Amino acid sequence: MxxxxxxxxxxxxxxxxxxxxxxxxxxxxxxxxxxxxxxxxxxxxxxxxxxxxxxxxxxxxxxxxxxxxxxxxxxxxxxxxxxxxGLCVDCGVDIPTARLHANPTALRCVACQDKAEQARGSAHPSL
Structure with missing residues (x-):
């Protein structure tokens, strides 16, 4: 960046x-x-x-x-x-500037954030 x-x-x-x-x-x-x-x-x-x-x-x-x-x-x-x-902590690609403007503390690109949220959701299945 x-x-x-x-x-x-x-x-x-x-x-x-x-x-x-x-x-x-x-x-x-x-x-x-x-x-x-x-x-x-x-x-x-x-x-x-x-x-x-x-x-x-x-x-x-x-x-x-x-x-x-x-x-x-x-x-x-x-x-x-x-x-x-501005670099995704998971895959290393640039996080889009628009995402950083929306969330300046973002750690991940959208794709990796989606994966992280899905993994977190499957680790805690709802009752």
Missing amino acids: SEPISDTFARQLQQMRADVIAQIRAQRGGKIGRAEAAGDLRDVQSGDWAQVDAERDLAMAIDEREAEALAAIDAALKRIATGDY
């Missing part, structure tokens, strides 16, 4: 990273995390424990999703730095 195109994606990824971090800070609303806040709420509230548990579980799931997003962004930035950005 050419350097100007890599620079464009690097800026896009850095903005995505800043946005995720800003979202985390806004959602936490302070120095403690949502899980800790939910725990504090549980200690002082004598109300609906099921609702408090559900809110804590949701907060933890959101934290996990945000951590995964940051990890994917950081991995893409590392691939830019090493010159591997």
Whole structure:
């Protein structure tokens, strides 16, 4: 991938990273995390424990999703730095620029992504 195109994606990824971090800070609303806040709420509230548990579980799931997003962004930035950005990790072909614009953290070309999703689906058959 050419350097100007890599620079464009690097800026896009850095903005995505800043946005995720800003979202985390806004959602936490302070120095403690949502899980800790939910725990504090549980200690002082004598109300609906099921609702408090559900809110804590949701907060933890959101934290996990945000951590995964940051990890994917950081991995893409590392691939830019090493010159591997835009190459499918499975087959090594160039990932189409349109796909990278739609999903700057993409690891695979569409064909290999489809195969990976099918393999993941067959590993966990539905009941």
